[in-house]
Amino acid sequence: MSTSFTLSKKESQSKVYVTECPLASDVSKRPHSIITNHHFNYGVDIFVSTLLYENTLSSLSLFNGQSAKNWQYYHATVPLGAFFKDEFLNNYIKKRNCLVLSLGDIDSEDVYCIYQGKLRLSLSKESYERVGLQGKQSQFSKSRYNVQLDLRQPNFLPGNKTFDRFLKATQLSPLQNPVQFLIYIFSSSASQDPLPPIPQFFNSTAYPQKFKVYNIQDQVQVPPLFPRTSSVRLQSTSYSTVSAKDKDAYQKEVHSEGLSHILEWVALLNLESNIVMSKNLNNNNSLSTYSVFSDDDQTSVKLTRISFEGFLTSDNIYEIFKTLVSVIPQDEFIIISVHGFEDAPVSWGSAEHGFLVGGENDYTIIITNSAKSKNILSFEVVGSNDTHC
Known part of the structure; x- marks a missing residue:
């Protein structure tokens, strides 16, 4: 399933394209095509559980800095x-x-x-x-x-x-x-x-590419990494009937807000904001109304951040993606955030790219592993002076 929503009213032409699907084996489809068609990348940030990093990833050349030296x-x-x-x-x-x-x-x-x-x-x-x-x-x-x-x-x-x-x-x-x-x-x-x-x-x-890995000091609050389809059931009253069209519009709005909430959480995680840390769980924050949790679901985990920075090809990032997919344990998640060069002439494929008020051409892929399948939730952030393929 694919959808899109606007980033904000201020940047009304900036959009986020979202894909929700089980992990496909067809490399011509998303999320594979998101990675392979995005040519000019200056950085990638990966968030995994500290347990997964220490038990598995730390022994791999991709995630202990050896590959970064060779990606010259x-x-x-x-x-x-x-x-x-x-x-x-x-x-x-x-x-x-x-x-x-x-x-x-x-x-x-x-x-x-x-x-x-x-x-x-x-x-x-x-x-x-x-x-x-x-x-x-x-x-x-x-x-x-x-x-x-x-x-x-x-x-x-x-x-x-x-x-x-x-x-x-x-x-x-x-x-x-x-x-x-x-x-x-x-x-x-x-x-x-x-x-x-x-x-x-x-x-x-x-x-060589710059490489950094470290454990985030505080535990991180993690929301449900799937968008909610509805928070309140719309029911007809004695004086008003809710049409099917209104119900559909409402469901879409709730779904879009759920996607926005997840993307905002990822952005705050990239900034390592105190707002998403467990130590902030019971604090009254007068500077922000954002809350990780909108219900009683509360999960906190210890995360490790792995960062590459320099000039990364789509092949580099696809190798990272395939390796992470192959090792993700059941009931865990992995986040990959990729940052494109803001002044590159193209973004995805041969799509024209410009800057003007914002040169965003970034994407985030969230991998989750349930008992039934490995699932993908991806966000492609496209600026107002950008085309999308």
């Missing part, structure tokens, strides 16, 4: 054309997965990215007119244009008109100007031969 990315300041020299283009972009993102303000600067063999340029109107490439006007701004090229086309080589026109454009201002890039090279096949490191092609600095 690079930082380089070069012109865009540096990525289209023959050896780099053929060996790193056409044959392997090369993830590239320029660091800039997407509202006021030209921003570039490469993912799955595709190049996306988000250009100001002035830059677009200067370089002379064919593209489309942004859905969100008349003063911005998007250009996309498939770099893995067999004929995208020197001598091809499209290639030569593009290479000429990279030699013109502003595309000729050096900009800061994040670069991640990874192979989809373990059998591929290793290639020379990136620094051989241009001056760059290598970084």
Whole structure:
């Protein structure tokens, strides 16, 4: 089941897309497709029971920091054309997965990215007119244009008109100007031969992902991690009849509020707010009216937080997801919150992404394991200047 709701009246065009379902084996469906189609991620936060971490996860390279050292990315300041020299283009972009993102303000600067063999340029109107490439006007701004090229086309080589026109454009201002890039090279096949490191092609600095794991000091109050379908039964009175339409609208409103409550709890957990800690259970909080529990259901658990930060691929996060699904014990839950780059030209798939008042393109997946099945509750947060696929 999928649904959506608005974040708030203030940001009326920002939405949250929600999926509730048993864990599917079909990798083309959610939640698998949420992860694999979200290319540019700067961080992931995982919350598990401390018991699960100490008994199982701490012995795995994914969750003790060893994998983070191997998930190396690079930082380089070069012109865009540096990525289209023959050896780099053929060996790193056409044959392997090369993830590239320029660091800039997407509202006021030209921003570039490469993912799955595709190049996306988000250009100001002035830059677009200067370089002379064919593209489309942004859905969100008349003063911005998007250009996309498939770099893995067999004929995208020197001598091809499209290639030569593009290479000429990279030699013109502003595309000729050096900009800061994040670069991640990874192979989809373990059998591929290793290639020379990136620094051989241009001056760059290598970084491992930042990794941190620690136990949250206080026990955490955990609400029921499934949305309530109804809190009060609507019944007809002697003077008024409740229509089926009104009943349906009411159920949807209660359901949406239940989803909002869970998402708000996850946000407060990410902030490690005292509001969701057990020590706050009986305190009168004059600064917030939020309450974890809306009934007598009260659960408190000891949680461990595992964090990665840097430049993470969808492959990295999917490996984390699959491992966690394979080890989750019955009657436990795991939370994965992924944070996307706010100034990336794309969000999910090739969907155009912008910032304006908020560049949200984050998602959270909650995994629960009941006696009958493993279930998923996912939230995709989409900003007002974003499209969703």
